Amino acid sequence: AQSVSQHNHHVILSEAASLELGCNYSYGGTVNLFWYVQYPGQHLQLLLKYFSGDPLVKGIKGFEAEFIKSKFSFNLRKPSVQWSDTAEYFCAVNAQDTGGFKTIFGAGTRLFVKA
């Protein structure tokens, strides 16, 4: 079955620390990969996405993610986090389904950045 695994459910960092959130997916076909973010009190929104080409993609607010096909991974990184990065982060995969296409989400990682 298709699935998306996020390695950490809760992460606590101090400002200026580096961030890496792990994401692995289980699907053998063509996929497109996303990271979504949900800031406190706000809508879930797109952070970055990978479709093809350069496996290192850059998103908003200094985030980047690297697609490693051989490892079925799409880890999210940021060199130096800020207090405003406190949010919940979801990795997601768009995959073909019998009824069309659907998005499969990971369980989410809650990031808390200490000022």
Add this chain to the structure above:
Amino acid sequence: DGGITQSPKYLFRKEGQNVTLSCEQNLNHDAMYWYRQDPGQGLRLIYYSQIVNDFQKGDIAEGYSVSREKKESFPLTVTSAQKNPTAFYLCASVVRGGLTDTQYFGPGTRLTVL
């Protein structure tokens, strides 16, 4: 303003009652989705619809029903058959429902069953 609206923001229901959650979009998107968000479980797909008058069950469709009579509207009914309905419900839409499509989310409805 273009976007997705969900109403109500908070909803309380007694056990045994059906309740309908509203989702409307003015983005002219073809596909719409309903998710349930529970702590530690991420978003789980309830139903989705690629076009008007057609919809597909997601991973946790039992106890839920939907309709898609208009392109802009995709209401979700939580029936009394849903054993654990208390949750946060998110509606989303995409342009076509294809592999490259980004999902746009509404603000959500928090349902509490008393």
